[in-house]
Amino acid sequence: MGFDISRIITLSLFAATLRMTTPILFATLGGIFSSHTGIFHVGLEGLLDIAAFFAVVGSVRTGSPWGGLLYAIVACLVASLVFAVVHLEMKANEIIVGLAMNIFATGLTNFLLVAILDAVGFYQSPEIIGFSQVNIPVLKDIPVISELLSGHFPLVYFSFLFVLIVYILLYRTPFGFHLRAVGEKIEAAEAVGIDPKKIKYIGLLICGVLCALGGTFLSLSYLNLFSENMTAGRGWVALAAINFGEMKPLRSLIACLIFGFADALALRLQQFGLPSQIVLMLPYVSTLIVLIASAISRESKKTTPSKPQKGGQEVEAAV
Amino acid sequence: MKNNSLKTPFKTRLKAILVETFTQVANYAIILLLSLLVGAVVIYLTGKDPIAAYQALWKGAFGNWYKVTDTLDRSTVLIFSGLAAAVAFRTSIFNLGLEGQLYIGAFAAALVGFTVKGLPAVVHIPLCLLAGALAGGIWSLPPILFKLKWKVPVMVPTLMLNYIGILFTSYLIAFPFKDPTAQMAGSPVLEATARLPKLIQGHTVNIGFPLALAAMFLVHWFMFRTKMGYELRMVGYNPDFAASTGLPVNRSALLAMMISGMLVGLGGSIVIMGFFGRFMGGFSVGYGWDGMMISLLAQNHPLGVLPASLFYAALANGALTMQSLTGVPQTVVDMVKGTIMFFVTVQVFSSAIRRRLSTWVSTSAE
DSSP states (O other): OOOOHHHHSOHHHHHHHHHHHHHHHHHHHHHHHHHHTTOOOTTHHHHHHHHHHHHHHHHHHHSSHHHHHHHHHHHHHHHHHHHHIIIIISOOOHHHHHHHHHHHHHHHHHHHHHHTTOOSSEEEOTTOOOOOOBOOTTGGGSHHHHHHHSSBOHHHHHHHHHHHHHHHHHHSSHHHHHHHHHHHOHHHHHHTTOOHHHHHHHHHHHHHHHHHHHHHHHHHSSSOEEETTTTTTHHHHHHHHHHHHTTOHHHHHHHHHHHHHHHHHHHHHHTTTOOHHHHTTHHHHHHHHHHHHHHHHHHHHHTSSOOOOOSHHHHHHHO | OOOOOTTSOHHHHHHHHHHHHHHHHHHHHHHHHHHHHHHHHHHHHTTSOHHHHHHHHHHHHHSSHHHHHHHHHHHHHHHHHHHHHHHHHHTTOOOOOHHHHHHHHHHHHHHHHHHOOSOOHHHHHHHHHHHHHHHHHHHHHHHHHHHHHHOOOSHHHHHHHHHHHHHHHHHHHHTTTOOTTOSSSBOOOOOGGGSOOBSSTTSSOBTHHHHHHHHHHHHHHHHHHSHHHHHHHHHHHOHHHHHHTTOOHHHHHHHHHHHHHHHHHHHHHHIIIIIISSOBTTOOSSHHHHHHHHHHHTTTOGGGHHHHHHHHHHHHHHHHHHHHHHOOOTTHHHHHHHHHHHHHHHOHHHHHHHHHHHHHHHHHHO
């Protein structure tokens, strides 16, 4: 094909990796909160979709990307509250509610796109005010590092900062301890006076806020537009990252970076004349590979103790 | 209601059956009315007349004989994907990959349809359908094999294969099988012998619809009247129990997934062979996703898939007419669908009705 690796693997590819990691990372951190309370949240994709849409609406209405972010957060909080009430109060299956939320989100955004913005499937306008890039004072003068780390959108820095915040919140605060207790041993948590329902509500709402940040990044950074399917499965990719990271923020970050790199590489390779349809499979194929790799490593870890293996192993297989 | 003892008096049992029937009917009536009401409020809020909009919707779905057969045609693929979802969900396998399996199946059918030449239609059509079913079935297998081999959760891989499958078919029609004469991205036109014959002259509905009905009864028979179907349901109901009683859990999972993929692959093939006549990029407007909603609406019961599919088809066709006649955007229907999904998920009404009626049953038992 006549291109060499050195032209593909460049500093700007790694800078793009950080950028493409951001939305997945936010959704992953959000999903980590709900996962720790024992809720497998399939509705992340829908939350990202809702956030991306309302961020655009908010940006147009308020004339500021931060206004857009506020709209997105409010929308995601409402959606998460509905999820919480339906799952926790009405006892509906979390997976069905999550799927319903994704479908409802598609319907809602498609409809409101026509009703509010008078557009079908796609909305782009100079009225959408996106975030602008931030140059970090000292970093921007250092040659290599400036290209890699400076000049990103604010939410990119936030997302990586949030990895630390989430880590501290989960492992260094009483709240994090309560949250993990509810997910790991609900009876024990109840016995020491923790209200599991309250914790689950809080977990789901935090998840909503983090997904709002991720969705806002999708529509108000880099490309200022909203389009149908712009989330492109990132909510599901985030679930794979949580699975890989075993709900730990730092480990999940590694998976997010892999997926971000695959995304960035796919964008990059398209410019080299490779068929876009094949190249765009890259993020999804890499997600599959990471999922399988983490499952295999978990299996090999598990087989070391000489526990009688009967039935139990096969059982999980069916679900 | 539970009939837990043979000693239950006949009268009470009869009442229990009546209660269950009434509960279901009332439940669906309330869900339907409330969802349409939500749609009406939304239409009203956008400044349009909801009654005129719904009249146009009805006209578009069942207004005349042509519209009725159009709706039947539209429901065909939905029945297939609804059945596909029902078989998987009944076995507790969240096959979210229906959309990808549909595309792969449809492409395989089209491939046999435009490359194989000189066959009579009676051979060519079944051959295409077989190719579509097999391709859909095979495409559904990797996630379940990953699950059985390494315990990878099924949901995310099935979903990833949606994207991969759709991208792959769009690659195939953009490069190796590109038809340079096609206006939109599409495969070459199918041979005439691979096109599904029309059921009625001048109407869109083709033999795919009776095939869908046959598939529905076959799936029902399989799930409720055969040993393998029983195993599938038991595995879905309680995998631990199924395994401890020696039921083939792994085989059932594999079988359910394969059947699911084959059914939805058939559905895709029929759209291509019956309606489009060539494989088109993006031809499915979420048929796979609709199938999942249809199955949930039908409480994963094969026979319930028919009314649910007809309802969805009517909404889809009616919405087009509604948009052109009254200017109400057809995406309103997505809102109605979402609301239905919400009420079905929550099941508030059926449990409330049941609670009211259960007092009636218990008092009569004394």
